[in-house]
Amino acid sequence: MSALDLDRRNLAGAVSITRAFRITLERDLMLAFRRKGDFVNPFVFFVIVVSLFPLAVSPESVFLSRIAPGVIWITALLAAMLSLDSMYRADFEDGSLETLLLSPHPLYFLVLAKNCAHWLVSGLPVVLISPFLAIMLSYPSDQLIILLISLLLGTPFLTLVGSIAVALTVGLGSRGLILAVIVLPMCVPILVFGTLAVNAGLTGLPVEGYLALMGAMLVAAFSLAPLASAAALRISVA
Amino acid sequence: MWVWFAKLGSPKWFYEISGRWLPWMSGAMVLSIGFATVWALLFLPPDYQQGYTSRILVVHVAVAGTSLAFFPLMAVAGAITLVWKMKLADMVAKNAAPIGAWFSFLTLATGSLWGSVTWGTWWEWSDSRLVSMLFQFFLMIGVISLRSALDDNDQSARACALLAILGCINVVVIKYSVEWWNTLHQPASAVTIGGGDVNGPEFWVVTLLMILGVYLFMGISLILSTRNEILEREKNAVWVQEIANDS
Numbered sequence: 001m002s003a004l005d006l007d008r009r010n011l012a013g014a015v016s017i018t019r020a021f022r023i024t025l026e027r028d029l030m031l032a033f034r035r036k037g038d039f040v041n042p043f044v045f046f047v048i049v050v051s052l053f054p055l056a057v058s059p060e061s062v063f064l065s066r067i068a069p070g071v072i073w074i075t076a077l078l079a080a081m082l083s084l085d086s087m088y089r090a091d092f093e094d095g096s097l098e099t100l101l102l103s104p105h106p107l108y109f110l111v112l113a114k115n116c117a118h119w120l121v122s123g124l125p126v127v128l129i130s131p132f133l134a135i136m137l138s139y140p141s142d143q144l145i146i147l148l149i150s151l152l153l154g155t156p157f158l159t160l161v162g163s164i165a166v167a168l169t170v171g172l173g174s175r176g177l178i179l180a181v182i183v184l185p186m187c188v189p190i191l192v193f194g195t196l197a198v199n200a201g202l203t204g205l206p207v208e209g210y211l212a213l214m215g216a217m218l219v220a221a222f223s224l225a226p227l228a229s230a231a232a233l234r235i236s237v238a
Numbered sequence: 239m240w241v242w243f244a245k246l247g248s249p250k251w252f253y254e255i256s257g258r259w260l261p262w263m264s265g266a267m268v269l270s271i272g273f274a275t276v277w278a279l280l281f282l283p284p285d286y287q288q289g290y291t292s293r294i295l296v297v298h299v300a301v302a303g304t305s306l307a308f309f310p311l312m313a314v315a316g317a318i319t320l321v322w323k324m325k326l327a328d329m330v331a332k333n334a335a336p337i338g339a340w341f342s343f344l345t346l347a348t349g350s351l352w353g354s355v356t357w358g359t360w361w362e363w364s365d366s367r368l369v370s371m372l373f374q375f376f377l378m379i380g381v382i383s384l385r386s387a388l389d390d391n392d393q394s395a396r397a398c399a400l401l402a403i404l405g406c407i408n409v410v411v412i413k414y415s416v417e418w419w420n421t422l423h424q425p426a427s428a429v430t431i432g433g434g435d436v437n438g439p440e441f442w443v444v445t446l447l448m449i450l451g452v453y454l455f456m457g458i459s460l461i462l463s464t465r466n467e468i469l470e471r472e473k474n475a476v477w478v479q480e481i482a483n484d485s
Contacts, residue, residue, distance in 0.1 A: 164404065168384065168397050178387050182380040182401065185373045186408055189415040228404060235396040 020105045021113045028117030031090070039121040042083035046126050049075045050133045061138035068137035069147060069198035073191055076126050076151060080158040081183050083122035087114060087163060088170045092237070097170070101237055107230035115156075115163050115226065123155035146201040146211075153214040154194045160218075160225040161186050167232035190217055247324040249468040250477050256461045263458050271451035277444045291355045292441070298348040300448040302371070304456050305345045308338030309374065312381070313406035316399030326464075328395040329471070331402060333463035335381045337456065342375035366416035373412050377405040391471075 015023075032039050053071045054064055091097040100110055130151055131144045139147070165182040172178065197210035245251050278296040315331035318324050349368065354360045362368055381401050388394035472478045 164400075168401060169387070171393075172387050178380075178383050181376070181383050185376040185380060185412075186404070188373055189408075189411045192412075192415045228400065232397065232400055235393060235400065238393065 015105070017105055017109055020103070021109045024100075024110050024113035025117050028114055029120065032117065032121040038086045039083065039125070042079040042122050043125045043129065045082060046075055046079040047129060047133065049078065051136070054137065065138040065140065065202075068134055068139040069195050069202070071137065072130055072134060072147065072151070073154070073194050073198075076130070076155060077158060077184070077187055077191060079126055080123060080155060080162060081180060083118070084159070084162040084166045084183065085179060087118050087166050088233070092170045097233070097237055101233060107233065108226045111163065111167075111226040111229045111233070112222075115159050115229070118163070119156050119159040123159055127151045127155055140202070143198070143201045146207055147198050149211055150194045150197045150214065153211065153218050154190050157190045157214075157218050157221050158187055160221040160229075161190075163229045164225060164232055167229045167236060169236070170233070171236045190214065193217070247322070247326055249326055249329070249472055250475070252326055253465055253468050256465060260458065260461060263454050263461075267451055267454035267458060269451075270447050270454065274444050274448035274451055278448065282440065282444060288356050291352060294348060294352040296441075296445050296448050298345065298352055299445050300452040301341055301348060302345040303449055304452045305338065305341035305371070305374070307453075307456070308334055308341060308378070309402070309406040309409050312338070312402035316402040319395050319399040325471070326468075328399070329464050329467040330460065331398065332385060332395075333460060333467060335378055335385065335398075335402075337459055337463070339375060339378040339382060341456070342371055342378060345371055346375065366413055369416045370409060370413040374409050377408060381405060 050071060053067070057067065058064070088097060091100065101107065103110060127148065131148060134144060134147055135141060162183045165179055165186065168182065169179055193210050193214045197207045197214065200210060201207045274296065278293050282293050282296070284290045284292065312331045312334050315327040315334070318327035319331065346368070349371075350360045353362065381398055384401055385394055385398050388397055469478055469481075
């Protein structure tokens with residue numbers, strides 16, 4: 001065993017994985033609160049785009065209540081995609097991403113911590129504001145809970161899967177559109193089940209099956225996507 | 239087995255062996271596509287429901303079947319690139335993406351032409367095959383644009399390998415997630431030979447011939463573009479310069 005390996009083992013012993021996870025999470029959250037534009041802008045984007053739909057499509061409440069789930073889901077997807085861009089970029093530019101890769105801890109947990117921070121900052125506000133926007137789109141208020149659950153299960157999936165694409169493109173100078181081309185097709189399955197669940201609720205059909213499938217997809221993404229993100233980061237930063 | 243595998247990784251060996259395969263493959267392709275086209279266009283009897291439109295299916299089924307092979311091919315080549323860092327696998331994966339995108343597009347175009355007559359609609363969102371083929375096309379474009387955005391050959395090779403593996407998984411997931419809707423597309427029926435056969439032998443023999451021809455076409459275009467890529471990347475190698483001096 002080389003001296004470097006011994007060194008890394010000692011370092012890993014000094015800080016436990018849970019502590020490393022917590023430190024990374026706290027660091028990202030603190031950075032987000034210091035640089036508020038990063039998480040306020042996607043949220044404002046979400047609110048503005050949703051409120052454009054009645055103006056562009058039709059202000060009739062019957063029509064709006066039918067398209068409301070789709071509008072909210074697609075806008076949440078676009079907002080998530082826009083905010084994803086900032087997940088690794090600043091860290092890549094100032095070199096702290098390289099430090100993260102050199103850490104003796106498994107990259108899986110560190111990436112997961114960054115993903116959790118990203119969701120707390122950009123996914124959760126979107127989920128919390130969505131009931132108000134849904135009511136503005138004449139969505140029946142007794143169905144709000146299903147919309148809320150579907151978004152709660154869906155937005156972390158968007159963060160976890162989107163993280164892979166961001167990690168793949170982190171080294172590129174201009175990547176706004178290429179990120180969209182890669183991320184959007186990957187989010188189709190969760191979008192399909194999210195809107196299926198909400199629409200089933202609207203027509204009075206059982207929704208538990210769809211929500212259970214979304215939960216299963218979230219668990220799968222939770223356990224596998226950070227591995228792919230970590231591999232992608234190693235490729236991009238190497 | 240491993241000697242053969244290591245040999246396959248050598249661009250020079252592949253260049254030489256594929257040069258010997260090409261004439262045979264081209265001959266077989268011309269024969270099978272030519273024969274199947276003439277048969278399908280001039281002699282295939284009209285379907286009792288679809289009329290002459292069923293002749294489009296001969297091409298559509300062949301192109302669709304072939305286009306499904308691209309993502310698994312790119313994923314396997316990608317896995318080989320990631321694990322063994324084999325240059326040849328990456329060259330194949332790189333050239334498979336644009337060809338695969340074209341095949342996906344052709345599948346959509348021929349299917350849509352056939353659907354416009356038989357189903358009475360050019361496009362049907364509730365059908366899982368149409369939607370998953372459309373997203374396979376989008377995912378292919380994602381791989382191509384990632385490849386063109388990254389300059390560094392080794393880095394872009396590994397990044398695209400990872401994306402191809404994810405895309406391959408994704409196509410399957412998309413397919414099954416859209417299948418929850420009612421499906422308009424009939425189950426595959428071209429080559430069921432047993433009881434309850436909907437198509438007569440005159441239909442599936444010509445379709446099989448067309449599938450063979452289109453697969454050969456895919457193989458030939460892949461080999462030709464890979465050979466081009468080999469010459470491009472190995473242009474400083476002695477054996478490539480010998481070829482250049484000979485010609």
